[in-house]
Every structure is written in C-alpha cells, then in structure tokens.
Amino acid sequence: xxxxxxxxxxxxxxxxxxxxxxKLALLLKGIEHEDLPQDxxxxxxxxxxxxxxxxxxxxxxxxxxxxxxxAIIVHYIDEVWPGTSxxxxxxxxxxxxxxxxxxxxxxxLLDCLMRFVHGNDKDAANEEFIAxxxxxxxxxxxxxxxxxxxxxxxxxxxxxxxxLAPYAPGVVGVMGLKHASEEQCPRLHKFFEAVSEHPAAKGxxxxxxxxxxxxxxx
Amino acid sequence: xxxxxxxxxxxxxxxxxxxxxxKLALLLKGIEHEDLPQDxxxxxxxxxxxxxxxxxxxxxxxxxxxxxxxAIIVHYIDEVWPGTSxxxxxxxxxxxxxxxxxxxxxxxLLDCLMRFVHGNDKDAANEEFIAxxxxxxxxxxxxxxxxxxxxxxxxxxxxxxxxLAPYAPGVVGVMGLKHASEEQCPRLHKFFEAVSEHPAAKGxxxxxxxxxxxxxxx
Numbered sequence: 407x408x409x410x411x412x413x414x415x416x417x418x419x420x421x422x423x424x425x426x427x428x429k430l431a432l433l434l435k436g437i438e439h440e441d442l443p444q445d446x447x448x449x450x451x452x453x454x455x456x457x458x459x460x461x462x463x464x465x466x467x468x469x470x471x472x473x474x475x476x477a478i479i480v481h482y483i484d485e486v487w488p489g490t491s492x493x494x495x496x497x498x499x500x501x502x503x504x505x506x507x508x509x510x511x512x513x514x515l516l517d518c519l520m521r522f523v524h525g526n527d528k529d530a531a532n533e534e535f536i537a538x539x540x541x542x543x544x545x546x547x548x549x550x551x552x553x554x555x556x557x558x559x560x561x562x563x564x565x566x567x568x569x570l571a572p573y574a575p576g577v578v579g580v581m582g583l584k585h586a587s588e589e590q591c592p593r594l595h596k597f598f599e600a601v602s603e604h605p606a607a608k609g610x611x612x613x614x615x616x617x618x619x620x621x622x623x624x
Numbered sequence: 625x626x627x628x629x630x631x632x633x634x635x636x637x638x639x640x641x642x643x644x645x646x647k648l649a650l651l652l653k654g655i656e657h658e659d660l661p662q663d664x665x666x667x668x669x670x671x672x673x674x675x676x677x678x679x680x681x682x683x684x685x686x687x688x689x690x691x692x693x694x695a696i697i698v699h700y701i702d703e704v705w706p707g708t709s710x711x712x713x714x715x716x717x718x719x720x721x722x723x724x725x726x727x728x729x730x731x732x733l734l735d736c737l738m739r740f741v742h743g744n745d746k747d748a749a750n751e752e753f754i755a756x757x758x759x760x761x762x763x764x765x766x767x768x769x770x771x772x773x774x775x776x777x778x779x780x781x782x783x784x785x786x787x788l789a790p791y792a793p794g795v796v797g798v799m800g801l802k803h804a805s806e807e808q809c810p811r812l813h814k815f816f817e818a819v820s821e822h823p824a825a826k827g828x829x830x831x832x833x834x835x836x837x838x839x840x841x842x
Contacts, residue, residue, distance in 0.1 A: 459728060459759060468717075471717050473717070473720045473724070474724060475723075475724060475727055477723075478720050478723045478724055478727065479720075481719070481720065481723060482716055482717070482719070482720045485716040485719065486716045498700055498703040498704045499686075499689050499691070499700070501699070501700070501703065502691045502696050502697075502699065502700045505693075505695075505696045505699065506691075506692060506693055506696055509693055509696065510677060541677060
C-alpha cells in the first residue's frame, strides 16, 4: 500500500464506467481507501453534498475534500501519489496527447454509446463507434511501443489506459454494441485482452455476467 | 518575451472563444509566436493536417508538434513555460478545482450558449446560462480571495480565469444572450471588468464592435 495518511473514500456505482476509472487508478497505485457504493436511484446526503453541481459518481474524498469527474480524479490521484504506477508521462507533449485522447473518448465514444442506447439510428451510432475505435487504434500505434507492451503506456497502465479500459468489449457489449473487430483494430484487441488479465482491472471492472444481470433486471 | 527557442505557431480564428483562450495564455506568458489566422469556411492544409480528428481551431504548433483543444493547449503552455504568469496552482486539490470548473464551463455554459443560438427555447437556455453563472459566482467566492484581487487566481490570471474570460458579457452579448446581472453575480462582474481592462485580454479578446459586424454580415 502507498503512504499511510490516506483518509480516502470513493463514492461509486460498480456499473458506472466513470467509477471504474477512479477505482482502477486507486488499485493500480495501491492506495488504501474505503468504498461507499451509491444507490443512484436514491442519492445519499454525502453524494449530494460532495458533488452538488452534477450529483454524480464517482467522487473521491481525500482528507475531507471532494473531487468529482473521473478524468479529474485520476489526474488528482496521479499528482498526489506520483510514486507507484505513474500514469501521465513526464513529457509535456505526451501529456497533451493523453489529455487529447481522453477528451476524444469522453466526447466521441460516449456520444456513440449514448446514441446507440437511447437513439433511433442504432446502426449509425455503432458504425461511428467503430470508426472512432479505428482512430484510437492509430493513437495507440503512435503512443504505445508494441515492443514494450500492449498499453498506451507500453508495458504498464498509463493515464489513457485507465480512461479507455472501461470501454472493453465485454462491458459495452452487454448493451448490444458491436466493438471493432480484431482485423479492424488488432492493437486495441491486444490492449483490451491485457486489461482483462490485469489484477487491478479485474478489481475495478465488473464481471460481464454481473452487468448482464443488471440489464436483465432493468 | 519568455525564453527564445520558441518556434510557436497558433492556428486560430479571432471570433472563436476557444482561440481566445490559447491567445490569452500566450500573451500572459509573453511567448513569442506566429499567428496563422484560419478561414473556417475553407480549411487550410495545415489545419487539416495538424488537427485531423476535429479539424477545428485553435491548434498550437510547438517545434513542429501540434496540440489541439483549448484547455489542453493552455495546460501545455503552462507546463512548458511555467515561469512567467503561472496559471495552475501548485496545490493538487486546487488544480482539481480549476479543472472541475473548466469542465463545467465547457459543458454547461457552452451548452446553454449553443441552445440559445440554435435551439427553440431561447428563454430557458438564457435562464439556465444565468443559473450556471450563479454557480460560477460561488466558485469564484470560494477560490479567489476578494482581498487579493478580482480573479480566481486573486491578483492575477490563473488557469480558470483564462478559461472563463471569453464568456465576457460583451462577447456573449452580441448573440443576444443576457448575462447575469451585477446583483446576481457581483464578483463575476468585477472579474469581467478586470478582464476587459487587462492588456493581455485586450490583445486576445476582440472588440465587441468587430464581433457585432461579423454577426451583421452573416
């Protein structure tokens, strides 16, 4: 476990991809923390008080101070606990690339997913999702050395790896969305395979069966 | 001017609030740079090549490497030229707050502005814009010491100040949007007044008359 004076609490919902990111960063860095699972149908006082603007999970509370929004939480975790599993690269240009593709995931992949689930033209949304995966394949080829390992960070998880991990085929697949094929995105496939086998990701991403059950019971 | 081996080019459009942010950060830090104004109706080869994903301004090109998206550009500028006019605070929790409210501006204020310009219910969009300004007033009261100065950064521009500056009443007012009143948001009014008088902001934000002319000729 990383340094001792933690006092870290994570308000989360296990099936939220944004919660998975925060949990994954905590596990990668071995930060001792308390989980406070949230009932999103009946929001708790602590959630409403710690994220009064968006009233959403995840919220990280560190020494009494709340931090909301998954990318901001992972930035914070990396800045406060830089030693173990550093996530953002040291080079400013590479940091910009990690932030650019995070923003891309949060705008484009999420938009396609939402339109697939709630919109009328599911085929178009799925097609666009795959086209965006192809762009991410290009980014992975550019940023992550294939010789070093399957991640954007090479041999180990980096910031962008944490941001993309919850878009694993198993997770988005439970909603019926078709992921890019191995032929379309060979590097991404290796990435998601490595994610699925990583101990921290196993702790942060729920089993596909559990997600399926949630959807069946909705 | 800050250090010499710059080789900095800014692809921008003068009436784009996102371009204004990048220009403002460059001017605040005194970074020598070349401006390459872009014709958004007829996109240049250099814009399409340097931002192939979004094909949008602003793009900062530093030593041949392109960086896109205004908040990411300002992060980059602050990391590469940290000396003059530091923008992000050193404290990790305060950095998270600056990122949180930047995200809030980019999601909420922008969404209201877009709905006001393109949507059907202009009154509702304007009302929501003002409600969001009231939330920003609260953030300003929390983050910026009134004794020290009018900015989120106290006496001088910080990251969040750069992000919010282009939402000045004059700039959004040309579209017919009503800003929060001085009674509703006294601190924000002082902030925008200080912005309008700052030399760097004068160089980055266009005169209101010029914006009005652009809208008249549309």
